Amino acid sequence: VTDMGRVDSVVVLESSGHEAFDSAALDGARELRFQPARKNGKRIEVWAEVPVHFSKRPRLDSALSF
Numbered sequence: 001v002t003d004m005g006r007v008d009s010v011v012v013l014e015s016s017g018h019e020a021f022d023s024a025a026l027d028g029a030r031e032l033r034f035q036p037a038r039k040n041g042k043r044i045e046v047w048a049e050v051p052v053h054f055s056k057r058p059r060l061d062s063a064l065s066f
Contacts, residue, residue: 003036003037009039
């Protein structure tokens with residue numbers, strides 16, 4: 001992650017076993033934006049590890065409530 005909070009590069013640390021899922025995870029990771037990390041008050045570049053989970057079932061916390 002750059003000192004401006006943009007994703008600089010992405011890698012798959014552990015494959016899902018499916019090329020399409022790995023590719024979708026990489027594409028999604030490239031679109032992420034972060035609040036810049038800081039050290040001694042100055043913005044710095046950092047590595048971030050972001051787990052990605054795929055499921056056919058909707059997440060309970062993403063269901064709409066009326």
